[in-house]
Amino acid sequence: MSKLGSKTITGIKYVYLTAFFALLAGFFHPLITGQSFDGVIIGVLVLFVGLAGGILLYKAATSSKRRGIYLGGGFALITISLSYIFQLTGRF
Numbered sequence: 001m002s003k004l005g006s007k008t009i010t011g012i013k014y015v016y017l018t019a020f021f022a023l024l025a026g027f028f029h030p031l032i033t034g035q036s037f038d039g040v041i042i043g044v045l046v047l048f049v050g051l052a053g054g055i056l057l058y059k060a061a062t063s064s065k066r067r068g069i070y071l072g073g074g075f076a077l078i079t080i081s082l083s084y085i086f087q088l089t090g091r092f
Contacts, residue, residue: 017051018044021043021044021047021048021051022040022044024043024047025039025040025042025043025044025046025047026039026040026043027040039088042084042088043088046081046084046085046088047081049077049080049081049084050077050078050081050082052077053073053074053075053076053077053078053079053080053081054074054078055074056070056071056073056074056077057070057071057074057075057078059074060074
């Protein structure tokens with residue numbers, strides 16, 4: 001596969017993830033109720049932080065060199081994402 005095709009597929013993956021997270025974060029709610037999109041943007045960012053933590057945990061399972069760094073970073077990002085969720089819902 002050529003470099004251009006590989007970069008195109010990578011770009012499509014990121015657009016798909018962003019669209020999926022926007023829908024998951026409630027993209028249609030502000031459109032229906034007439035509210036602002038601040039909650040959707042924050043929700044997408046929280047989901048991306050959790051995704052990055054999950055990716056680091058996956059890399060920890062497949063890597064042998066920097067397993068501790070990946071594990072620590074992955075769990076830290078997931079914990080940060082969880083704390084953001086608690087702060088947004090007012091439970092923390």
